[in-house]
Structures are given as C-alpha cells and as structure tokens.
Amino acid sequence: MAAPCRRQGRPGAGAMNLQQELTQRLARAIAAAFPDASDAEPMVTAAQNPQFGDYQANCAMGLSKRLKSNPRAIAQSIVAALDAGDLIDEPTIAGPGFINMRLRPEFLERQAAAVGADERLGLPVAETPRTVVVDFSSPNTCKPMHIGHVRSMVIGDAICRLLRLLGHRVVADNHLGDWGTQFGLLIVGFRMFGHEVPERDDPLLRLVEIYKRAHAAAEADETVRDQARAELARLHAGDQENYRQWQQYCRWSMEHFNQIYRRMDVHFDETLGESFYNDLLPGVVDELAAAGLARPSEGAMCVFWDDDSLPPLLVRKKDGAFLYATTDLATLKYRRDRWHPDEIVYLTDARQQLHFRQIFSVAERWGVAEGMRLRHVWFGTILGPDGTPLKTRSGDLVELADVLDEAERRAVEVVREKTPDLDDAEAGEIARAVGLGAIKYADLSQNRQSDFVFDWDKMLSMQGNTAPYLQYAYARIRSIFRKGAESGCRPGETGVSVAEPAERALALKLLQWPEAVAAAGDDYRMNLICNYLYELSSVFTSFYESCPVLKSEPAQRDSRLQLCDLTSRVLKTGLDVLGIQVLERM
RNA sequence: ACGCCCGUAGCUCAGUAGGAUAGAGCGGCGGUUUCCUAAACCGCAGGUCACAGGUUCGAAUCCUGUCGGGCGUACCA
Numbered sequence: 001m002a003a004p005c006r007r008q009g010r011p012g013a014g015a016m017n018l019q020q021e022l023t024q025r026l027a028r029a030i031a032a033a034f035p036d037a038s039d040a041e042p043m044v045t046a047a048q049n050p051q052f053g054d055y056q057a058n059c060a061m062g063l064s065k066r067l068k069s070n071p072r073a074i075a076q077s078i079v080a081a082l083d084a085g086d087l088i089d090e091p092t093i094a095g096p097g098f099i100n101m102r103l104r105p106e107f108l109e110r111q112a113a114a115v116g117a118d119e120r121l122g123l124p125v126a127e128t129p130r131t132v133v134v135d136f137s138s139p140n141t142c143k144p145m146h147i148g149h150v151r152s153m154v155i156g157d158a159i160c161r162l163l164r165l166l167g168h169r170v171v172a173d174n175h176l177g178d179w180g181t182q183f184g185l186l187i188v189g190f191r192m193f194g195h196e197v198p199e200r201d202d203p204l205l206r207l208v209e210i211y212k213r214a215h216a217a218a219e220a221d222e223t224v225r226d227q228a229r230a231e232l233a234r235l236h237a238g239d240q241e242n243y244r245q246w247q248q249y250c251r252w253s254m255e256h257f258n259q260i261y262r263r264m265d266v267h268f269d270e271t272l273g274e275s276f277y278n279d280l281l282p283g284v285v286d287e288l289a290a291a292g293l294a295r296p297s298e299g300a301m302c303v304f305w306d307d308d309s310l311p312p313l314l315v316r317k318k319d320g321a322f323l324y325a326t327t328d329l330a331t332l333k334y335r336r337d338r339w340h341p342d343e344i345v346y347l348t349d350a351r352q353q354l355h356f357r358q359i360f361s362v363a364e365r366w367g368v369a370e371g372m373r374l375r376h377v378w379f380g381t382i383l384g385p386d387g388t389p390l391k392t393r394s395g396d397l398v399e400l401a402d403v404l405d406e407a408e409r410r411a412v413e414v415v416r417e418k419t420p421d422l423d424d425a426e427a428g429e430i431a432r433a434v435g436l437g438a439i440k441y442a443d444l445s446q447n448r449q450s451d452f453v454f455d456w457d458k459m460l461s462m463q464g465n466t467a468p469y470l471q472y473a474y475a476r477i478r479s480i481f482r483k484g485a486e487s488g489c490r491p492g493e494t495g496v497s498v499a500e501p502a503e504r505a506l507a508l509k510l511l512q513w514p515e516a517v518a519a520a521g522d523d524y525r526m527n528l529i530c531n532y533l534y535e536l537s538s539v540f541t542s543f544y545e546s547c548p549v550l551k552s553e554p555a556q557r558d559s560r561l562q563l564c565d566l567t568s569r570v571l572k573t574g575l576d577v578l579g580i581q582v583l584e585r586m
Numbered sequence: 587a588c589g590c591c592c593g594u595a596g597c598u599c600a601g602u603a604g605g606a607u608a609g610a611g612c613g614g615c616g617g618u619u620u621c622c623u624a625a626a627c628c629g630c631a632g633g634u635c636a637c638a639g640g641u642u643c644g645a646a647u648c649c650u651g652u653c654g655g656g657c658g659u660a661c662c663a
Contacts, residue, residue, distance in 0.1 A: 041603075043603070043605090045603085045605095048605080048606070049607080052606075056605090056606090058603090058605055061605075061643070062604095065643085071643080096605085096606085096643065097643095098605075098606070140663075177663065180662085180663070181662075274663090297660080298660085298661085299661090300661055302660060302661090311589090311660075312660050313660075314660040314661055316661090317660090318661065319661080321661085323660090324662075324663045325660095349657095350591065350656090350658090351657055352658090352663090353589095353590060353591085353657090354589075354658060354659065355658090357590095378591095380656095381656080383656090415625095418623085418625055419623080434625090445599090445600090446598090446599065446600085447599080447600070447602095450592080450599075451591090451657095453598070453599095455597095455598075457612090458597095458598065458612080461611090461612080462625060463611085463626095464610085464611040464612060464625095465610065465612090466611085466625090468625060469625070469626090472623080472625050472626080475623070476623055481622095482622095483622055522602095523602075531600075534610085534611095538610095541627070542627075544622080544626085544627090548622070549622060550622050551621070551622070564622095585623085586623085
C-alpha cells in the first residue's frame with residue numbers, strides 16, 4: 001500500500017503552539033494597554049464550550065482588582081490593543097470579562113496545510129535538548145513479571161518516547177533488583193529440590209517453584225533458615241560457586257524479562273543491577289560521613305536532618321550491610337558521572353515518595369545533584385475489585401504473561417467477529433496489536449497518580465475510549481486511501497477548506513497536537529496525550545460520518561484527503577508515543 | 587501519633603494556572619447501515635463534586651476543621 005504523496009516542506013515550517021502563540025499576543029496587548037501590569041498572565045485556555053469560540057483569555061477579572069477598574073472595560077482595552085487579526089476574528093467580551101476568541105477559517109486552512117507539509121506535524125523541536133535518565137521497570141530478579149509491573153514499564157517507556165519526540169536525549173535505564181536477601185534461600189532450595197523440580201520452557205518459573213518449596217521448608221525448619229543465611233553471607237563474601245549460581249538465576253530472570261519486554265515493545269539503553277554498584281557502597285558511606293551527613297547511631301550509619309524536616313535515613317546496618325538507599329545514592333552519583341544528565345526521572349509506585357524525598361535531599365546536601373533535576377514520577381497501586389492488591393484465586397499475583405495471553409485471546413475473538421475475511425496470520429497480528437494496545441491504553445489513559453482498579457473487562461475492553469478505538473479510526477483512514485488509490489485519488493495541492501463544521505473542528509483539533517504534547521511533557525502526564533488522541537479520533541469519526549471523502553467534488557475531496565492524511569499521521573505519531581501500534585486494517 | 591495521597595453520575599474515571607451550564611467511557615433507554623470498515627455515529631436519562639465553615643466578583647479546584655478510605659514513618663526493596 002503506497003503512502004499518500006506528501007508535499008515536501010521544510011521540517012518545522014508549520015511549528016506553532018496555538019495556545020502559546022495567543023498567549024504571547026495577549027501578553028503584548030496587556031503590556032501595551034496597561035504598562036503597569038505588563039507582567040500579568042494572559043491566562044489563555046482552549047474554550048470550555050464551543051459557543052464561546054476556540055480560545056478564551058481569563059485575565060481581565062484578575063486584573064480588575066489590581067487596576068481598580070471594571071473587568072469588562074479592561075477586557076475592552078486589551079482587545080483594542082491586541083494585534084492578532086491574522087489568527088482570529090474580532091474577539092468578543094462575555095460575562096464578567098471573558099475574552100472569547102475564534103480562529104479565522106483562512107488561518108485554520110493555511111495552518112492545516114502548513115502542518116500537513118511538516119514532518120513534525122507542527123511540533124516545535126526543543127530549543128535546548130536535555131539529557132534525561134529514566135529509571136523504570138526495574139523488576140526484582142527471580143520473580144516472574146506480574147500485573148504490578150505493568151505501570152512502571154508502560155508509563156516509563158511512554159515517557160522515554162515522549163522525551164525523544166520532543167528532541168531530548170534519553171537513557172532508558174533498567175535498574176534490576178538483583179541483590180536481594182532471597183538468594184541464600186534460593187541456593188539452599190536449589191540444592192534441596194533442584195533435582196526433583198522438572199525443567200520448563202521458562203526456567204524462571206522452575207526457579208520460582210523451587211523457591212516456594214525452599215520457603216516452605218524454611219518456615220518449618222530453623223536449620224534451613226540458618227543455611228540460607230550462611231549461603232547468602234558466602235555469596236556476599238565472593239564465594240565462587242554461589243556467585244555462579246547467582247549469575248545463573250539472573251540469566252534466567254533476564255530471559256524471562258526480555259521475553260516480556262519484547263512482547264510489550266519496551267526498550268532500554270542500559271540495564272544494570274543493584275549488584276553493579278556494590279563496590280561503590282562503602283565509599284558512599286565514607287563520603288557521607290566525611291561530609292558530616294552520616295554519623296553512627298545505634299551501631300548503624302544514618303543520615304539525619306537537623307531541622308527534622310525528614311526522618312533519618314539509614315545507609316549502613318549495624319551488621320555492616322548496605323541498604324536500598326545506599327545503592328540509590330551510589331547509582332545517582334554513577335549516573336551523574338556516566339551520562340552528565342540534566343535530569344533523572346524515577347518511576348515507582350506512590351509508596352516510595354518519602355524514600356525519594358530523602359534520597360534527593362541527601363544528594364543535594366552531598367553535592368552530587370548539582371545542576372540536575374531529580375524527579376520522582378510516582379503512580380498509584382494496582383488493586384483488585386475489593387480494593388486490595390490484586391491476587392489470583394491461589395493467592396499469587398496475576399502474571400503479566402497471562403494478562404497478555406488473555407488480551408490477545410479476546411482480541412482474536414473480536415477480530416474474527418468483525419472482520420471474518422482475514423487470514424490467520426493477519427488476524428493474529430491485528431489481535432496482538434489490539435490486545436497489547438488495550439492493556440497499555442487502559443493504564444496510560446488514567447491519571448498516573450490514581451490507584452488503578454484492575455478489571456479484566458475494563459483493561460481488555462475494545463470499546464469506547466480505548467486504544468482499539470484510536471486504531472480503528474486510523475484503519476478507517478487507511479482504508480479510504482486504499483480505496484482512493486484504486487481510482488488515483490491522492491491528497492494534492494489544492495488547499496484545505498474548513499467550510500463544514502466537522503471539517504473545522506477536525507482542523508482545529510489537529511492544530512492542537514503541539515499543545516497536548518507540551519502539556520503532557522510538563523509533568524509526565526501521559527493521560528493528556530490519551531485524552532487528546534481520543535478527542536481527535538472522536539472529532540474525526542464525526543467528520544467521517546458527516547463528510548464523504550471519496551464521493552465529494554474534486555476540490556473538496558482533495559481537501560478532505562489532506563485532513564485524513566494529517567489525522568492519520570498525528571494518530572500514528574501519538575500512538576507511537578504511547579507505545580501502541582497502528583494497523584492498516586482491523 | 588505524625589506525614590503523603592484520595593473521596594466527583596449506578597460502575598470506572600477526567601477535570602493540576604480558581605472561571606461561564608462539572609465532562610467522558612461503560613451500563614440503561616431510544617434512534618441511525620442502498621454511502622469511504624456499525625470495533626462506529628446521533629439523542630435521552632442520570633450529580634447536595636464526602637460533610638461543615640472560610641477566602642473572593644467567582645471554589646470540584648485554595649485555607650481550616652470533621653468523617654471515611656489507602657499508603658508510609660532507621661536496620662526490607
């Protein structure tokens with residue numbers, strides 16, 4: 001299937017954030033009309049209600065107190081000083097002093113054409129590219145991926161994609177938990193039960209079975225616990241055999257993880273376990289002590305805050321062992337030296353907020369956070385219908401591989417029902433993209449800070465505000481181009497027209513893509529991208545219902561084909577940011 | 587006990603510069619297919635935004651208090 005021919009334009013030629021542009025125009029008008037209040041925020045937002053126009057400025061009411069004047073009169077003066085006739089009609093003043101603005105159709109038409117010719121779809125490139133390390137996924141080894149791992153993975157990967165789209169350098173860093181206390185028990189368990197637990201396709205699942213038995217044995221028998229402690233100590237002391245065992249477990253774990261990452265289409269630039277930082281830990285504690293941050297307390301080493309703004313942070317146990325916090329500080333310093341990042345982003349669930357406030361504060365006082373922005377991007381917990389963490393009937397966490405299987409199974413059913421004429425290979429491919437998309441979108445479309453109530457039907461839903469809805473909109477557009485190509489229809493040069501309300505609404509929404517990206521990038525809120533794409537698809541579908549494309553007159557057809565083409569490109573780009581595939585057919 | 591987060595339609599959730607009549611999906615009810623994919627579209631019903639005060643021209647949003655829920659608070663990660 002040939003892509004619709006695209007006019008070659010200078011990349012970035014159509015770059016414009018409408019909200020920003022109008023904000024700047026309004027700011028100039030305020031400065032001109034009220035020099036004393038030239039610092040006032042114009043407060044331009046997309047109009048709440050289409051009857052008020054496309055954008056509104058809400059600054060006049062706020063200025064009224066400061067200037068001791070009637071807000072409507074203030075709005076009037078701002079409008080009089082406003083130079084934006086190239087973008088909007090004469091603004092109207094409504095209610096207490098809202099400035100309502102409506103974009104001119106000629107502007108929409110010109111801008112839509114410009115964006116259509118722009119590879120970046122109107123999205124400005126970051127003027128100062130930053131280097132951002134994104135720490136996400138970071139599962140513990142020797143445990144299968146379960147449903148609780150999905151958020152960090154999906155949101156983290158999407159944030160990486162978003163930052164790259166904005167023109168930043170990204171280091172996607174998978175910080176494996178490969179140095180826990182479970183290894184002693186695993187080593188003992190392997191010796192006790194290794195010969196009687198059968199091999200499996202996924203060696204990690206065998207390891208988990210062994211661990212379960214070892215755990216039960218330790219519960220029942222004190223000496224097993226002692227052995228586990230001894231093996232762990234031996235591992236930490238550098239025992240060759242135990243080290244080899246440990247490496248084997250880590251390899252099996254990675255095989256399992258990589259299988260999941262491949263299915264999920266999630267990628268990393270760097271994968272280093274906690275074990276990698278082991279040698280650095282004593283030095284970290286020494287430095288903290290030398291800097292006067294850490295001091296002995298009850299036999300341990302601990303960082304205190306003189307003003308008690310934060311509770312004490314333990315960096316070395318009284319038995320000499322180091323902790324999670326120590327590793328995180330060592331990792332932070334290592335990343336600074338290795339990547340010289342402008343920012344490090346950590347994705348974890350909400351429960352680690354205090355931990356990261358402590359880590360960031362220590363890093364600052366220690367001096368290793370100089371010139372770096374440290375951000376804890378946290379998300380809510382995945383809960384079952386009863387409000388507690390999700391479990392299967394046997395009490396285990398739901399395995400991610402099973403969720404992916406179930407999603408595909410459901411998607412196959414829908415594909416078979418809706419599009420029976422597909423061959424098995426294509427149906428399977430569509431089902432994979434649709435099932436995986438549904439899972440990712442269910443997670444990304446929700447405010448990340450809310451707890452996530454897991455519900456098979458909701459998570460794997462293919463109807464309403466879901467990824468399949470967006471994929472379907474895309475597939476319908478591609479279908480138009482397939483059909484159009486048969487009779488030689490291609491989007492051409494005639495220009496875009498927005499005479500019909502549905503055309504106008506679609507063009508406007510398309511021009512707002514940069515706003516959605518900017519808003520999402522501000523605070524890593526991927527749900528804003530989802531909202532936008534859903535609205536775009538929704539506006540498109542209305543357009544699709546009311547505006548025939550291929551059956552319209554040539555000039556109109558050409559314009560509509562351009563709108564379709566642009567819609568499909570924004571959808572593809574947007575879904576790509578979410579890590580969701582588009583489909584030519586579904 | 588202290589700290590953080592939360593309480594919005596029957597259900598799941600948007601609403602993070604304080605702005606006009608609080609939105610969406612699902613579920614419910616009713617319509618739409620000689621036409622580019624009906625995984626769709628159009629319409630209707632459904633709300634004391636937990637409660638009580640306060641701030642202001644204006645509060646789901648900010649402040650205080652109460653009730654209810656989740657999580658966290660030095661030898662786990």
